[in-house]
Amino acid sequence: MSIPVVDLSAYSLTRGPEQVRNPSPEQVRDLSLELHAAFTRVGFVFLQNTGITQHEVDHVLEVAKRFFLQPEELKRAVSRGSFSGSPNHGWVSLETERLNPRRPGDLKEAFNTTSLHLDTDWSSGALADFRDTQRWFFLRCKELSLRLLRLMALSLDLDPERFLSAHRLVGTDKNSTTLRCLYYPPVDPEMVQQNQLRCGEHSDYGSITLLFQSSEGLQVRSRSGEFLSVPVVPGAVLVNIADLMQRWTSDRFVSVLHRVLLPPAGDLAARQSLAFFLQPDDEAVIDCCDGSNKYAPVTSGAYLLQRFSQSNLTCTHLAAVP
Numbered sequence: 466m467s468i469p470v471v472d473l474s475a476y477s478l479t480r481g482p483e484q485v486r487n488p489s490p491e492q493v494r495d496l497s498l499e500l501h502a503a504f505t506r507v508g509f510v511f512l513q514n515t516g517i518t519q520h521e522v523d524h525v526l527e528v529a530k531r532f533f534l535q536p537e538e539l540k541r542a543v544s545r546g547s548f549s550g551s552p553n554h555g556w557v558s559l560e561t562e563r564l565n566p567r568r569p570g571d572l573k574e575a576f577n578t579t580s581l582h583l584d585t586d587w588s589s590g591a592l593a594d595f596r597d598t599q600r601w602f603f604l605r606c607k608e609l610s611l612r613l614l615r616l617m618a619l620s621l622d623l624d625p626e627r628f629l630s631a632h633r634l635v636g637t638d639k640n641s642t643t644l645r646c647l648y649y650p651p652v653d654p655e656m657v658q659q660n661q662l663r664c665g666e667h668s669d670y671g672s673i674t675l676l677f678q679s680s681e682g683l684q685v686r687s688r689s690g691e692f693l694s695v696p697v698v699p700g701a702v703l704v705n706i707a708d709l710m711q712r713w714t715s716d717r718f719v720s721v722l723h724r725v726l727l728p729p730a731g732d733l734a735a736r737q738s739l740a741f742f743l744q745p746d747d748e749a750v751i752d753c754c755d756g757s758n759k760y761a762p763v764t765s766g767a768y769l770l771q772r773f774s775q776s777n778l779t780c781t782h783l784a785a786v787p
């Protein structure tokens with residue numbers, strides 16, 4: 466198994482909404498078929514020519530790195546949990562989360578941007594541009610994600626608005642979509658605990674995730690159960706199906722386990738990534754789009770809370786430590 470690469474030029478952000486609404490039927494058919502194959506078989510796809518450039522991603526990563534390299538007390542001032550009304554917004558310290566609870570804490574730090582309407586000024590000190598960069602990139606990811614939702618619905622022969630209509634409030638406090646900057650610091654092999662990883666096995670829990678990575682380390686579980694290393698494809702956006710979308714599509718689109726390994730021996734580099742976790746509006750009712758009752762209807766917000774409570778603010782399937 467390898468992750469398919471799909472050219473999204475026909476739906477690129479460089480094309481205006483009007484053009485995107487009216488691509489040729491051949492373009493729609495070809496793209497739908499390619500996405501359908503990727504999301505039903507692998508659960509992951511690399512998208513090229515999305516309109517989000519490598520230059521933009523490098524800039525966001527650079528600004529994020531300056532945030533993470535600040536002294537700890539400055540980051541602690543903007544910890545997750547310190548923003549009323551947006552409990553998931555803010556900084557998460559090293560080894561706080563264990564996305565696979567059977568492993569020690571993940572060797573990563575993170576910063577979550579959940580709402581674009583936070584009153585609090587969370588960009589401390591000299592890092593005023595951190596917040597603005599987060600907001601701007603959040604909106605870029607939002608726009609791309611919404612275009613993908615339209616194509617995904619078409620690929621299942623559904624009304625193109627089927628998924629989109631449940632994502633009207635992305636970026637408000639009535640929707641839990643999150644842009645997460647991840648920083649995996651250099652690893653000292655002497656300090657690593659047994660079975661510790663940069664990020665334990667898990668699946669994401671919303672609709673889809675857009676992922677941008679600075680270097681290798683990500684592995685995705687194949688149908689046969691082995692974890693396969695994912696290459697970095699410069700300029701491409703890696704997109705994966707998350708659990709709520711799997712449920713919504715009665716398991717036609719698959720949400721698969723993935724993880725981030727420790728670096729190979731002698732590699733003392735930090736690793737960075739950006740994950741945009743698209744989530745339906747909190748009040749949106751997610752019911753099987755094929756009309757079946759394979760899963761009971763659930764609101765997106767209730768489902769998310771249930772997942773949070775199962776995993777103490779982390780997303781996970783209980784994966785066996787291989």
Ligand SMILES: O=C(O)CCC(=O)C(=O)O
Pocket residue numbers: 647664669676678683723724725737738739740
């Ligand atoms: O850093 C990565 O490449 C993946 C991170 C991830 O899967 C997650 O945070 O859900």
Ligand SMILES: [Fe+2]
Pocket residue numbers: 667668669723
């Ligand atoms: Fe993930």
